[in-house]
Amino acid sequence: MHRGLIVQKFGGSSVANVERIQEVARRVVDYRRRGYDLVVVVSALGDTTDELVELANKINLHPSEREMDMLLSTGEQISVALLAMAVHKLGVEAISFTGAQGGIITDTSHTRARIIKINADKIKEELKKNRVVIVAGFQGVTLTQDITTLGRGGSDLTAVALAKELAARECEIYTDVDGIYTTDPRVEPHAKMIKEITYDEMLEMASLGAQVMQARSIEVAKKFDVPIHVRSSFSKNAGTLIIKEVKRMEDVVVTSVTINKKAAKITICSLPDRPGVAAKIFKKLSLEGVNVDMIVQNVSHTRQTDISFTVSKSALQKAMKVTRKAAANINAGQIIADEDIARISIVGVGMKSHPGVAATMFGVLAKKKVNIEMISTSDISISCIIKKRFAERAVRALHKEFGLGK
Amino acid sequence: MHRGLIVQKFGGSSVANVERIQEVARRVVDYRRRGYDLVVVVSALGDTTDELVELANKINLHPSEREMDMLLSTGEQISVALLAMAVHKLGVEAISFTGAQGGIITDTSHTRARIIKINADKIKEELKKNRVVIVAGFQGVTLTQDITTLGRGGSDLTAVALAKELAARECEIYTDVDGIYTTDPRVEPHAKMIKEITYDEMLEMASLGAQVMQARSIEVAKKFDVPIHVRSSFSKNAGTLIIKEVKRMEDVVVTSVTINKKAAKITICSLPDRPGVAAKIFKKLSLEGVNVDMIVQNVSHTRQTDISFTVSKSALQKAMKVTRKAAANINAGQIIADEDIARISIVGVGMKSHPGVAATMFGVLAKKKVNIEMISTSDISISCIIKKRFAERAVRALHKEFGLGK
Numbered sequence: 001m002h003r004g005l006i007v008q009k010f011g012g013s014s015v016a017n018v019e020r021i022q023e024v025a026r027r028v029v030d031y032r033r034r035g036y037d038l039v040v041v042v043s044a045l046g047d048t049t050d051e052l053v054e055l056a057n058k059i060n061l062h063p064s065e066r067e068m069d070m071l072l073s074t075g076e077q078i079s080v081a082l083l084a085m086a087v088h089k090l091g092v093e094a095i096s097f098t099g100a101q102g103g104i105i106t107d108t109s110h111t112r113a114r115i116i117k118i119n120a121d122k123i124k125e126e127l128k129k130n131r132v133v134i135v136a137g138f139q140g141v142t143l144t145q146d147i148t149t150l151g152r153g154g155s156d157l158t159a160v161a162l163a164k165e166l167a168a169r170e171c172e173i174y175t176d177v178d179g180i181y182t183t184d185p186r187v188e189p190h191a192k193m194i195k196e197i198t199y200d201e202m203l204e205m206a207s208l209g210a211q212v213m214q215a216r217s218i219e220v221a222k223k224f225d226v227p228i229h230v231r232s233s234f235s236k237n238a239g240t241l242i243i244k245e246v247k248r249m250e251d252v253v254v255t256s257v258t259i260n261k262k263a264a265k266i267t268i269c270s271l272p273d274r275p276g277v278a279a280k281i282f283k284k285l286s287l288e289g290v291n292v293d294m295i296v297q298n299v300s301h302t303r304q305t306d307i308s309f310t311v312s313k314s315a316l317q318k319a320m321k322v323t324r325k326a327a328a329n330i331n332a333g334q335i336i337a338d339e340d341i342a343r344i345s346i347v348g349v350g351m352k353s354h355p356g357v358a359a360t361m362f363g364v365l366a367k368k369k370v371n372i373e374m375i376s377t378s379d380i381s382i383s384c385i386i387k388k389r390f391a392e393r394a395v396r397a398l399h400k401e402f403g404l405g406k
Numbered sequence: 407m408h409r410g411l412i413v414q415k416f417g418g419s420s421v422a423n424v425e426r427i428q429e430v431a432r433r434v435v436d437y438r439r440r441g442y443d444l445v446v447v448v449s450a451l452g453d454t455t456d457e458l459v460e461l462a463n464k465i466n467l468h469p470s471e472r473e474m475d476m477l478l479s480t481g482e483q484i485s486v487a488l489l490a491m492a493v494h495k496l497g498v499e500a501i502s503f504t505g506a507q508g509g510i511i512t513d514t515s516h517t518r519a520r521i522i523k524i525n526a527d528k529i530k531e532e533l534k535k536n537r538v539v540i541v542a543g544f545q546g547v548t549l550t551q552d553i554t555t556l557g558r559g560g561s562d563l564t565a566v567a568l569a570k571e572l573a574a575r576e577c578e579i580y581t582d583v584d585g586i587y588t589t590d591p592r593v594e595p596h597a598k599m600i601k602e603i604t605y606d607e608m609l610e611m612a613s614l615g616a617q618v619m620q621a622r623s624i625e626v627a628k629k630f631d632v633p634i635h636v637r638s639s640f641s642k643n644a645g646t647l648i649i650k651e652v653k654r655m656e657d658v659v660v661t662s663v664t665i666n667k668k669a670a671k672i673t674i675c676s677l678p679d680r681p682g683v684a685a686k687i688f689k690k691l692s693l694e695g696v697n698v699d700m701i702v703q704n705v706s707h708t709r710q711t712d713i714s715f716t717v718s719k720s721a722l723q724k725a726m727k728v729t730r731k732a733a734a735n736i737n738a739g740q741i742i743a744d745e746d747i748a749r750i751s752i753v754g755v756g757m758k759s760h761p762g763v764a765a766t767m768f769g770v771l772a773k774k775k776v777n778i779e780m781i782s783t784s785d786i787s788i789s790c791i792i793k794k795r796f797a798e799r800a801v802r803a804l805h806k807e808f809g810l811g812k
Contacts, residue, residue, distance in 0.1 A: 018464045052484070058424045060491040067494070070502050071487035074480035078458070081477035085466040088473070096476050100506075101551055122551075145507055145528075 004169045005037040009159035013176045014233035016046035025086035041137040041159040044075025065110035069149045076136035084134050094132035099139035106140035106148045113148035118165040153214025160217045164224040172229045179230050179239030182404035183257040188396050190405035196246040201255050204381045208345045209260030253350035254402035259395050260343040264316040270333030273305040284326040290319045294376040342391035345383040358382050364401045370394050410575040415447040415565035419582045420639035422452035431492035438498050447543040447565040450481025471516035475555045482542035490540050500538035505545035512546035512554045519554035524571040559620025566623045570630040578635045585636050585645030588810035589663040594802050596811035602652040607661050610787045614751045615666030659756035660808035665801050666749040670722040676739030679711040690732040696725045700782040748797035751789040764788050770807045776800050
């Protein structure tokens, strides 16, 4: 019985040791025996990639990106070979492929390459022979046969791109959580797993700091309408389906509450309030590779204004240096850094047709005596910057108010 | 200044850790700055290959050979990337290649593939850009892009084959010994390093158990007249040059004395002395994959004879089982195994034109009261099986008699 093709992706924690590899093999074989054709994408074993990076840095603190890709790509190559051996052991035919052998053709941007096409002929050939095809995630090859890696979230991208190319019925992303939750269960024990969520909501959540999947792969899935199923490699439970449109009860406005403590805020005081001043500062930051997230500028009644923006904590030092220099040139006042902040967001496509969601959010925070320092909104999300110590309290109150624990 | 191309090969012990990789990089850079073009072939770091084999066996005791090659080839890929990074660090341009990228095309015999051709265009291109080209040893790729490995001594073979293909002036094999010695220096402190030796002598020594280089690569070097320079990766001293013909003083007859304690002897007593009996036994052994080395059959004056042969100690158990079964079928007598033996050999192309070398050897052993149990000769070597406890004494006496310590 042919049930169609599924692409399954297993992350590093799912293949962290021999026992887990065997566990993955059992799952793969179970699917195969139930009649599915399978392409399995695997990441490097556990901490292999980190260990290789460490080894490289002992030799050269600024290794060539081409050589770094050459080095790191061995991690997934080891995984696919071992998984193939484990599947064979269970009596099922399987064959492993590197990214290059799998036909994952990328541009030449080493360490962050983009897939430009997939030559899936070899994979299709092996599928026809009823073999499970196991492909190394995270890696590809340029047209001139240089090995590349796809950067963060690369294995997910490999899986989604293969699912698209092979017209798979679903792309399963196996991870160490059950699925996508209404909020972080460590913060709110009543958090519930979401059964279905739209690409747009998931994209918003990813950009707001949800760590299950990178925005890149969700964007590709959205573009080609590839259904993604995020689920646990440690259980057989269904997880979260990420799809184009979700049929929900009318009153579901907010799908999730996210929390992000990795941001820091920079405020430039007494900025001359004339056109082009802000542009100058943000151009400098961008040239130096500092990603700015939220930006808020107060309306000014004098000829001076304050401007605040957030960057990731890891970029704070660099951002402060660049900002100080830029601000000095334009005669601005004090520069204040604040690491003691959290970003709390609510996400939901339902917002589009429900006015007053922002007001509800602000009301909840006010009732909980949480001061809002910055606000930013998109079509399907509202974010507030608050003091870090209020984060958990705010999340729980919002989660309750929008009925997410039910 | 262009001094021509050298191929350098560094074994696993030469790149066992970060410090040694840096040491290799310094040597490579030194050669490059002195004007040599360089292709560097590297093995896997230290014990990487053994560790990967162990990992595979935890998953599958009989892993697919294709998947084994997929797994093991990562070892050299890691080495070449790290060495390239180390060379970059010293300010010299370099690029790493897998066997596939280096154009090492092999047949499809996984784990023991044979090189069928080398497409060296990419290597030549990079050499033209004045880059050091670092190629993963031990591995290649089939015409259908499956990764293969070349089996034992594979990295030497990669180096010699590349030296041939690129018409290098020399192939340097870096190892953990200074070069080829007249005998094992642990046995005879007066052993001397041999400055020049012929391919034939080296081949004979390899087949007699000298472990520095496998016969395969020497055969290829001989076939294409590639000069091999065996030397230490821990010093700058010149080592041993393996070449076609060596100009020596007339009286150099014997080049080296070798010792091999890895053999065991099997004797079949009271074998019916009629044609085809021996053939039957050795055919059975060959069918079971047991390599037989020396064979001696006594002239028989009755209608029965004894036959003795040697196998490697590791194959003894299997060989005994096969021999017992075969001998029973043909009504032979007792089967005796003897592990307490050593094979002592003298090697030298000079023997061809010097009669009486064998007599000298037997005389020396007799004078030292060493009984000879088996004798075997080739064009350029004479071997005797003796009791293991006499091995060192015999080696030292022969080394002295043939004037090798001078």
